Amino acid sequence: MASPSPARRGPYAKTAERRAEIITSATAIFSAHGYRGGSLRQIAAQLGLSLTTVMHHFPTKVSLLAAVLEQEDAADAGFADRARRDGVVPTIVGVVRRNLGRRELVRMFSIVSAEATYPGHEAHEWLQHRYATVTADYAALIAHDRALGRIHPESDDDTALAGLIITGWEGSQIRWLADDTDPVAAMHLLLTTLLRPSPPEGAGARDSTA
Structure with missing residues (x-):
């Protein structure tokens, strides 16, 4: 044949x-x-x-x-599903860690976002829409984790918490680009301080027997 x-x-x-x-x-x-x-x-x-x-x-x-911006959004496809399954804190930290290998894309996003704050910029509407959408999505994921008892934030304003996380995330990326400040450690500290996640199962029992 x-x-x-x-x-x-x-x-x-x-x-x-x-x-x-x-x-x-x-x-x-x-x-x-x-x-x-x-x-x-x-x-x-x-x-x-x-x-x-x-x-x-x-x-x-x-x-x-x-x-270019659509490709960046597509790279995070499945984020919400992972966050509902694994929790918002480990999912966000995982994305920050993944971004360590995408420095050029992170730099581009940071520069274009800063430029797009100008109302006459071609991407201004995209930036406004992105912030509104991502804030709403994160607020929903925080509410989901709160209902499951995964997190115990002192504030009950999920939208405000989501906004602080987004702002802190972008700021930690800029510091990383500027002087290599560890964004993973920074975001882990920010998330645990704001959201106060429950300790891993079994951690309490190990501590009590130490």
């Missing part, structure tokens, strides 16, 4: 691969120069492509920025 011919990559696979390369390059350029300082021409030069080729996939810089 003749062996089957190897499958050929179709145009869709090649297009998806090219788009991914452009997004990766854009992340690096925006990390180094900010959104306003970076350009489609710089991205094309980094990849050895023509500007026309880049614009075939992303006609404007705004459309490319949207794709």
Whole structure:
């Protein structure tokens, strides 16, 4: 029997691969120069492509920025399910630890977020929507853990607690980018102080027999 011919990559696979390369390059350029300082021409030069080729996939810089930010959001798919299963504290600490291997993306996100605080910025509405959505999601996860007895925060304002966690998380990332302050240790301290999680099962029994 003749062996089957190897499958050929179709145009869709090649297009998806090219788009991914452009997004990766854009992340690096925006990390180094900010959104306003970076350009489609710089991205094309980094990849050895023509500007026309880049614009075939992303006609404007705004459309490319949207794709970069959407990729960042997609990286956290399943976050809420993990948090409901394992608890909000270990899940957030796990994401912070994972981000240690994504320094360039974290830098890009921090720079673009700072720039997008300006009302006229192309990503301003995205930033406002992101904060509103993430705050509501985290507040729901805090309420879920509270109901299960996993955490015992002194405050009963879940929205305020969620806002403090988001602010502390972004601040710890900036310190890490600036001077390598450990963001995992910082977030663990912040979360345990704010949310006061229950000790692991069996910890009390071990302590009492020490």
